Each structure stands twice: as C-alpha cells, then as structure tokens.
Amino acid sequence: MRAAVIVFPGSNCDRDVAVCLEAAGTKPDMVWHGETSLPACDLIVLPGGFSYGDYLRCGSMAANSPVMREVVARAHAGTAVLGICNGFQVLTECGLLPGVLMRNRDLNFVCRNTRLNVTRTDTPFTHLYEADEEIIIPVAHNEGNYFADDDTLVRLQGENQIVFTYASGDNPNGASLDIAGITDPTGRVLGMMPHPERRAEKALGGADGRRMFDGVMEMLS
Amino acid sequence: MSQGHNHEPPVTDELVAEHGLTPDEYDMIVEHMGREPNFTELGVFSVMWSEHCSYKSSRKWLKKLPVDGPQVIQGPGENAGVIDIGDGDAAIFKMESHNHPSFIEPYQGAATGVGGIMRDVFTMGARPVANLNALRFGAPEHHKTPHLVAGVVSGIGGYGNCIGVPTVGGEVNFDASYNGNILVNAMCVGLARTDKIFYAAATGVGSPVVYVGSKTGRDGIHGATMASAEFDDASDEKRPTVQVGDPFTEKLLLEACQELMASDAIIGIQDMGAAGLTSSSVEMADKGNVGIRLNLDKVPCRETHMTGYEMLLSESQERMLMVLKPGREDEAAEIFHRWGLDFAVVGELTDTNRMIVEHEGRLIADMPLRPLADGAPEYDRPFVATPKHAPLDLTADAHAQDLATSLMNLMGSSEMASRRWIWEQYDSMVMGDTLAGPGGDAALVRVHGTNKALAVTTDVTPRYCLADPAMGGQQAVAEAYRNISATGATPLAITNCLNFGNPERPEIMGQFVGCLDGMGAACRALDFPVVSGNVSLYNETNGRGIMPTPAIGGVGVLADLDKAVGNAFRHSDLNIYIVGETAGHLGCSLYARNVLALDALGPPPPVNLEHERHHGEFVRGVIGDGLAACVHDVSDGGLLCALAEMALPHKIGCTVDIEGDHAFWFGEDQGRYLVGIAPDTFESFETAAAQAGVVITRLGITGGAELTISHTMTISLEEMAQIHENWFPDLMNTTL
Numbered sequence: 001m002r003a004a005v006i007v008f009p010g011s012n013c014d015r016d017v018a019v020c021l022e023a024a025g026t027k028p029d030m031v032w033h034g035e036t037s038l039p040a041c042d043l044i045v046l047p048g049g050f051s052y053g054d055y056l057r058c059g060s061m062a063a064n065s066p067v068m069r070e071v072v073a074r075a076h077a078g079t080a081v082l083g084i085c086n087g088f089q090v091l092t093e094c095g096l097l098p099g100v101l102m103r104n105r106d107l108n109f110v111c112r113n114t115r116l117n118v119t120r121t122d123t124p125f126t127h128l129y130e131a132d133e134e135i136i137i138p139v140a141h142n143e144g145n146y147f148a149d150d151d152t153l154v155r156l157q158g159e160n161q162i163v164f165t166y167a168s169g170d171n172p173n174g175a176s177l178d179i180a181g182i183t184d185p186t187g188r189v190l191g192m193m194p195h196p197e198r199r200a201e202k203a204l205g206g207a208d209g210r211r212m213f214d215g216v217m218e219m220l221s
Numbered sequence: 222m223s224q225g226h227n228h229e230p231p232v233t234d235e236l237v238a239e240h241g242l243t244p245d246e247y248d249m250i251v252e253h254m255g256r257e258p259n260f261t262e263l264g265v266f267s268v269m270w271s272e273h274c275s276y277k278s279s280r281k282w283l284k285k286l287p288v289d290g291p292q293v294i295q296g297p298g299e300n301a302g303v304i305d306i307g308d309g310d311a312a313i314f315k316m317e318s319h320n321h322p323s324f325i326e327p328y329q330g331a332a333t334g335v336g337g338i339m340r341d342v343f344t345m346g347a348r349p350v351a352n353l354n355a356l357r358f359g360a361p362e363h364h365k366t367p368h369l370v371a372g373v374v375s376g377i378g379g380y381g382n383c384i385g386v387p388t389v390g391g392e393v394n395f396d397a398s399y400n401g402n403i404l405v406n407a408m409c410v411g412l413a414r415t416d417k418i419f420y421a422a423a424t425g426v427g428s429p430v431v432y433v434g435s436k437t438g439r440d441g442i443h444g445a446t447m448a449s450a451e452f453d454d455a456s457d458e459k460r461p462t463v464q465v466g467d468p469f470t471e472k473l474l475l476e477a478c479q480e481l482m483a484s485d486a487i488i489g490i491q492d493m494g495a496a497g498l499t500s501s502s503v504e505m506a507d508k509g510n511v512g513i514r515l516n517l518d519k520v521p522c523r524e525t526h527m528t529g530y531e532m533l534l535s536e537s538q539e540r541m542l543m544v545l546k547p548g549r550e551d552e553a554a555e556i557f558h559r560w561g562l563d564f565a566v567v568g569e570l571t572d573t574n575r576m577i578v579e580h581e582g583r584l585i586a587d588m589p590l591r592p593l594a595d596g597a598p599e600y601d602r603p604f605v606a607t608p609k610h611a612p613l614d615l616t617a618d619a620h621a622q623d624l625a626t627s628l629m630n631l632m633g634s635s636e637m638a639s640r641r642w643i644w645e646q647y648d649s650m651v652m653g654d655t656l657a658g659p660g661g662d663a664a665l666v667r668v669h670g671t672n673k674a675l676a677v678t679t680d681v682t683p684r685y686c687l688a689d690p691a692m693g694g695q696q697a698v699a700e701a702y703r704n705i706s707a708t709g710a711t712p713l714a715i716t717n718c719l720n721f722g723n724p725e726r727p728e729i730m731g732q733f734v735g736c737l738d739g740m741g742a743a744c745r746a747l748d749f750p751v752v753s754g755n756v757s758l759y760n761e762t763n764g765r766g767i768m769p770t771p772a773i774g775g776v777g778v779l780a781d782l783d784k785a786v787g788n789a790f791r792h793s794d795l796n797i798y799i800v801g802e803t804a805g806h807l808g809c810s811l812y813a814r815n816v817l818a819l820d821a822l823g824p825p826p827p828v829n830l831e832h833e834r835h836h837g838e839f840v841r842g843v844i845g846d847g848l849a850a851c852v853h854d855v856s857d858g859g860l861l862c863a864l865a866e867m868a869l870p871h872k873i874g875c876t877v878d879i880e881g882d883h884a885f886w887f888g889e890d891q892g893r894y895l896v897g898i899a900p901d902t903f904e905s906f907e908t909a910a911a912q913a914g915v916v917i918t919r920l921g922i923t924g925g926a927e928l929t930i931s932h933t934m935t936i937s938l939e940e941m942a943q944i945h946e947n948w949f950p951d952l953m954n955t956t957l
C-alpha cells in the first residue's frame with residue numbers, strides 16, 4: 001500500500017500519523033498543500049492540526065488549497081481518504097462529507113481519552129475491530145461538535161455512514177447523535193474527530209488506534 | 222545624511238522619568254554617550270536598562286547560583302540553557318514570566334508568554350517537545366479570579382495547541398497575595414543534537430543582518446518597562462502595551478527556522494522578545510564583539526508612518542533576527558518566502574562596537590554597544606532577612622476535625638483539588654511522545670525515535686518561601702528533584718523563574734536573597750545546576766507584594782522508558798511503604814492553613830539535603846531494578862493526601878494498618894516518597910532499603926474502592942473523587 005499525507009501550513013499531526021503508517025509498514029509521501037498533483041497512492045490522509053491557523057473557519061481555507069482539487073478527484077475515483085480532526089473539518093468543508101464541526105458545547109478546547117463505539121466494521125479502516133466494540137481513542141479539538149440537519153442525520157443513519165460514536169455519557173463536545181466519525185456513502189472516505197494515531201502503541205497508554213492503520217494496510221495492499 | 226530629530230520630543234527630566242530611568246542612571250547614560258541622548262536613544266537605553274532586561278537588582282545574587290556540571294553544555298546567558306542527555310542528544314529549556322501582561326490581558330498575555338518561551342528554545346536549534354507552566358492566581362473568591370483563570374488557560378492552550386507542542390504539566394496555586402498580580406510562568410523544553418546548537422553571538426564584519434517572521438507593529442512598545450514597575454489602580458490603561466500573538470505564524474517560523482538550520486547558513490540567531498529589535502541586535506552584536514548598522518527602512522512594518530523609536534521598541538511577536546554567512550541570503554529567503562514569512566536584510570555587522578540606526582535617510586541613533594548590553598548599574602539593594610517564625614502553637618489541634626473530615630476538606634481545597642478543568646484544555650498528546658502527561662509527579666516525554674525519555678516538572682511552595690525564604694528556596698529545588706526521581710528519571714538541571722515584589726523594599730529584597738541562598742545550596746547538594754532563568758520583580762499592586770515565588774523547572778532523563786513508573790495504584794495487593802522519616806511537621810502545612818485555619822503558620826518543614834539526595838538515589842535504584850510498581854512524592858497535604866492521590870486515578874483504594882495522629886498523616890516532612898511494591902518483590906525492596914540505610918515504614922496494602930485506616934476511618938473513593946473533581950468546575954461555574 002502507498003499512502004500520502006497532505007501537509008497544510010499549520011498541520012501539526014502530520015508527523016504523528018506518518019509514524020503510525022510507517023509502523024504499519026508503509027512510509028508515506030508527505031505532500032505540500034501547494035502541489036497540484038498527487039503521487040500514486042491507495043490512501044490519502046488529511047492530518048490534524050490548525051491548517052491556516054483555523055482562520056476564517058476551521059478547514060475552510062485548506063479545503064480551497066491547490067492540492068485539495070486533486071484529493072477530491074482521487075476520492076471520487078475511489079482512493080481511500082482518512083481525515084483526522086482538522087482533516088475531518090477539511091472533508092466537510094470541501095464537500096466530501098456532509099455536516100459541519102461546530103465549537104464544542106462547553107466552548108473550551110478538550111483533550112482527553114474518549115470511549116468510542118465502533119458502529120460499522122465493513123470499511124477499510126475498521127474491519128479489524130469487532131462490531132460494537134468499545135475502544136479508547138483521545139480527542140483534542142475546539143470545534144468537534146458535529147452538526148447536520150435532521151434529514152442528513154437520518155440519511156447518515158439509514159445509509160449506515162456513522163462509523164464511530166462516543167460511548168454513552170462520554171460525548172466531549174455535544175456532537176449530534178454522539179457522532180465521532182462518519183464515512184461517505186462508499187465507506188472509503190472517513191472523517192473522525194478522535195486521533196487514532198495518538199493511541200497506537202502500548203507506551204502511549206494503549207494501542208486501540210493501531211488496528212485502524214493495520215486494517216487499512218491489510219485491505220488496501 | 223543629516224542628524225536631525227525634528228519630530229522627536231526633547232529629552233527632559235520628565236521624559237527620563239517616564240522611561241523608568243533614575244536621574245543617576247541618566248547621568249551614566251550621558252557619560253557613556255559622551256553627550257545627551259536623543260529621544261530614540263533614550264528609548265533604547267531605557268529598555269536595555271530596564272529591570273526586565275538588565276537584571277540590575279538581581280544580578281549580584283544570581284551570580285551565586287551554581288551553573289556548572291558535566292551535563293551542562295550552555296548555562297545562563299543564552300536564549301535558553303542546554304544540557305547533554307547522552308547519545309548526542311541535548312535538551313534545551315527555559316522558563317519565563319509573563320505576569321504583568323497576563324494580568325492586564327489574560328488571553329494574549331499568557332499566549333505570548335508561551336510563544337516567547339518557545340522561540341527562545343527553537344532559536345537555539347531545538348524542536349520544542351514539551352510545554353509546562355506555573356500559574357498563581359488570587360483568592361478563588363476574588364471577583365477577578367475566574368475571569369483571569371479562564372483567560373490565561375485558554376491563552377496557553379490557544380497558543381501551544383495550535384503550534385502543536387504538547388503542554389504536559391504545571392502547577393497552580395490560589396492566594397490573596399496574587400489578587401493584583403497573577404503569575405504566569407511558561408516553560409518550554411526542546412530537543413536538538415549536541416552538534417547542531419545555535420547561539421546568539423554574531424561574528425564576521427560585513428555579514429548580513431536578517432529580519433524574519435511577522436511584520437512589526439506598534440504592539441508591546443515598552444512592555445519590558447511595564448514589567449519593571451508596580452501596578453496601581455490605573456494599570457488597565459496599559460492594555461495597549463500587551464502584545465498580540467499569532468501561533469500560526471510561529472508554527473511557520475518554527476518550521477522555516479528548522480529548515481534553514483539544517484544548512485550551515487546561519488552564524489547567529491536571536492529571538493525578538495522583550496525589547497524587540499533593540500535587544501536582539503544589541504545582544505547579538507555585543508556577544509560577538511562587533512558593531513551593527515541597521516536601516517529601519519528595510520524593516521517589514523504592518524502599520525504606516527511608524528517612527529524609528531516605535532520600530533526599535535515594538536514587541537510584536539513571532540520575529541527573529543539572524544546573521545547569515547555572506548552570500549547565503551537568497552537560499553534563506555527562498556525558505557522563508559515558501560513558508561509565507563517576511564524576510565528582509567535590515568543591516569550588517571561592522572567593526573565599530575557601536576549600534577548605528579538609520580531611518581528615512583537620517584541617522585537616528587549612534588550608541589556604544591557595551592554600555593547598552595552590560596552597562597546598566599548593578600544594584601546592591603539593601604535587604605533585611607525575613608525573621609524566623611516561632612514553632613507552631615497547636616493547642617487548637619485538640620479541637621481538630623476527625624481524620625476523614627480533614628482529608629475531605631483538603632482534597633476538595635483550592636490547593637489539592639484536581640486541575641483536570643485546566644489540563645484538558647491543553648493538547649497534552651500531540652507529537653505522539655507523551656508517555657505521562659498532566660496529573661503525575663513529573664511528566665515523561667519520549668525522545669522521539671529513541672527508548673529514553675525526558676522527565677519534566679515545575680515546583681515551588683510559596684507559603685514556605687514566605688515563612689522562611691532560604692528553606693523555601695531549598696524545598697522548591699528538592700521537590701523538583703523528588704518529582705523527577707519518582708518517575709525513575711535522573712534529575713539533571715533546572716531553570717527558574719523568580720517572581721517577587723518590589724526589590725526597592727528591603728524586606729522583599731530579603732526574601733529574594735534568602736530564596737536564592739536556599740536554592741543555591743540545594744542545587745549544589747543535589748548536582749542540579751541552574752542553566753537558564755528569568756527574574757520578575759515589582760509584582761506589587763498599591764504597595765502589596767506577592768508571596769515570594771521562585772518557580773523551579775526541573776529536567777531529568779530516564780535512560781530506559783520501559784522502566785518508568787506512574788504515581789497511581791494500578792493493582793490490588795501492593796505493599797505500600799513510606800520512604801523517609803516522618804516527624805509530623807505541621808508548620809506551614811496545608812492542614813494548619815486550611816483545616817486548623819491558623820493565622821500564624823510557623824516555620825516550614827526543614828529540608829535535609831543529604832537525605833533528599835540519598836532517598837532520591839534509593840528510589841531511582843529501586844525503580845531501575847524493577848522493584849516498584851508505583852511511586853509518588855509526598856508534599857502538600859502530607860501522607861494521607863498523597864495516598865488519596867495514588868488511589869483516585871484508577872479508584873483502587875488501600876487499607877492502612879498503622880496508627881498515627883494528625884501530625885503523622887498531614888505533616889509535610891520533606892524527603893519522602895510513597896511506593897507501591899508487588900508481593901513478589903517486597904522482600905528485595907526491604908533488603909535494598911536496609912542495605913542503603915534508608916528508613917522505610919510499611920503502611921498497608923492496596924485494594925478495594927475505599928481509603929481505609931484500620932479502626933479510624935473509611936472513605937469511599939467515589940465520594941472523594943466528587944469533591945476532588947468538582948472544585949474547579951464549580952469555581953469556573955461549569956460542568957465537566
């Protein structure tokens with residue numbers, strides 16, 4: 001499997017996710033936001049961070065950067081895309097995923113471990129998890145409060161596009177339906193607020209995130 | 222070129238006073254100059270000779286601190302201190318205050334404090350890997366406190382989170398003495414290779430002086446002077462002197478600097494911090510024993526019609542000054558432009574040992590460098606030693622609350638309550654190397670790509686320093702040493718941030734002298750030298766000073782991170798031991814202050830530096846040999862609070878089967894640790910203690926969901942957690 005990690009000015013989890021991909025067996029290409037083409041790859045990662053300083057609105061300027069045109073085209077052609085935290089915000093801003101990430105319910109940045117339910121396991125990202133398994137993955141964001149209109153929420157549920165939810169009582173940001181991560185209708189574009197790359201080895205307190213990278217590696221190779 | 226200054230005000234006695242200079246100091250300036258300075262020159266001298274930049278009241282005493290050791294690569298005097306952590310790796314760190322601006326504008330004050338200290342560290346070639354802070358606020362019930370807490374915490378988070386450096390630890394106290402002067406001390410630790418460290422000294426006549434980063438605006442003018450004066454009721458009017466931070470630009474600046482530093486184009490580099498372009502150019506040229514010529518027409522400005530005076534004194538953030546090897550300008554410019562940053566050659570080095578500044582075709586300043594950098598008077602301010610306190614009168618203890626009530630009182634107090642509300646607003650995990658984040662004794666951050674880790678902590682107990690400055694100074698260093706040792710790491714060096722009131726008052730100067738005396742003694746005894754630091758004086762409002770608060774930032778290294786232990790009970794059936802002797806010293810304890818509510822707190826617990834060192838070495842040895850399951854240092858609140866802190870994280874309780882009075886349980890005797898030992902290693906542990914000659918006392922065993930002292934009390938951890946966790950959200954009027 002070949003992977004590309006997009007680096008926007010202000011991305012700050014690009015190295016972290018590259019470390020995980022490398023541990024899973026593939027050293028990703030790091031692609032600067034100003035590029036207009038992408039190397040051949042099976043997975044594109046939009047990492048966490050504060051692209052463009054979160055100015056204007058989280059993810060909105062990144063969604064309009066040169067490389068994103070190519071990312072959207074590749075996604076439409078079937079390349080798997082993983083957007084983590086700020087990457088999820090970029091995916092909603094560029095229209096690959098519906099809805100929007102609003103400011104957290106408490107209006108404060110929140111960084112802590114959250115318990116997640118894996119609600120869908122037939123995606124390239126989640127097939128190594130058990131159905132309805134509870135895993136622990138940390139969040140770190142100021143705008144993670146997923147919101148969409150009722151029709152969209154119904155559709156997300158009906159089409160089985162909700163992949164991760166915060167476990168009961170552990171919603172850190174007020175997200176609708178406790179949504180922590182969703183996919184597009186194909187299941188190949190995943191956006192999630194929690195950071196699987198931050199809990200992918202025992203030394204960091206747990207390795208629940210590791211199976212996402214191993215799973216992608218296995219399915220896309 | 223003309224030497225006209227037609228638009229500048231004439232230099233009068235009033236103008237000199239407004240610049241915070243005394244008449245005597247002004248006379249010295251005239252002598253150095255050989256003439257009267259003009260307005261711009263007066264401004265430059267005033268910031269360079271401010272307390273903040275010149276350390277004129279503190280230098281005499283700072284010189285007495287130990288700054289050497291085989292581990293020290295660079296001691297005080299550079300942007301940050303540098304120590305050798307083995308294998309060609311260096312840790313680069315410093316702590317700095319941003320007290321005055323944070324009180325006036327808490328969000329920006331705290332944010333730019335974090336931004337400034339990170340620049341100090343990455344200026345030297347390091348990648349910042351951990352931020353910490355030491356915060357002091359006024360009484361919880363003071364009307365400004367919640368507002369200041371909220372602003373400072375979100376400012377620290379706003380900056381550190383965005384730039385992507387984890388905030389891994391810190392400490393917070395509340396006391397009425399900080400009502401008018403909060404303390405915001407930010408520490409940053411970075412990593413570099415020992416052969417890729419960058420210094421400020423500028424050498425090579427003719428080398429280009431380059432300005433990079435953000436544009437210059439009118440913000441922060443005279444920030445250094447503000448930080449060198451007391452507050453009064455009109456201090457809110459100083460808001461315009463607080464700088465505004467942009468962490469996004471700093472992130473770009475960090476990456477661009479790292480990229481350029483990978484080449485060999487840089488001769489010297491210096492952050493534009495306090496006193497901006499002035500202090501960076503003076504310090505670089507003076508350290509290199511050269512002269513400097515600046516053309517302000519080349520300085521990127523974000524506002525129009527800025528005067529030379531404003532450009533020289535602006536404290537706009539996210540700017541750096543560097544001296545490049547001649548001919549390397551284009552290569553460097555390409556990097557900074559790619560990162561969307563300004564890059565301008567603003568001058569060159571000369572052989573004159575003078576600072577020459579031109580603006581709009583005029584010579585606006587021509588000054589000798591050495592007096593600017595080093596000529597501020599060194600004051601030997603009069604001081605009176607703090608009188609010793611009489612031993613505590615404990616007749617009131619007869620009517621004390623029972624143990625359980627006392628413990629619950631303390632665990633839910635402003636001093637002991639959980640700081641979760643704060644630390645969850647900091648990204649403590651970005652960079653993927655945080656092995657132990659906030660809430661432990663010292664935080665552990667892996668050296669990326671290796672199997673070793675840095676242990677980092679900030680510590681001081683101001684109420685000890687107030688009662689007995691020398692003992693308080695010793696204790697602050699000893700506690701940092703203990704916190705690092707409790708993780709298994711070897712303490713290597715410290716940075717400090719010395720926050721005091723007005724040094725022109727002899728009793729405040731007495732506190733300063735006492736604290737430094739104690740600090741020096743502890744650093745020497747523990748081989749724990751000072752490699753960088755900062756002094757913040759004049760933390761007074763309307764003549765009332767803060768408690769003396771010499772915050773210590775300690776750094777250690779753990780050679781094998783697999784050996785690290787936490788401070789929480791993770792298993793049942795661990796044998797719990799106290800390492801060190803318990804005399805039951807209640808003087809200055811939280812118990813005396815919060816539970817007995819005594820006015821006179823008596824003397825602080827004595828520190829036995831020999832025991833500190835011996836016990837620290839013993840604990841590290843035990844951890845290294847794999848004998849300990851968990852270790853926690855005993856500090857505020859004594860043994861019983863330490864036990865509670867070990868039990869709460871995983872709600873694994875314990876049963877204690879020895880008896881003691883309140884002094885035993887809540888005394889704050891120093892040099893102690895609590896350790897949890899697995900059933901299969903306790904014999905080896907006891908043998909090791911006997912061989913080392915360390916006093917250990919078995920307290921009991923872990924298990925259950927209560928904290929139980931046989932025949933005395935049983936407290937549900939669930940109930941205690943409520944009280945412990947709710948205090949902060951209640952203060953901030955929010956829910957978790």
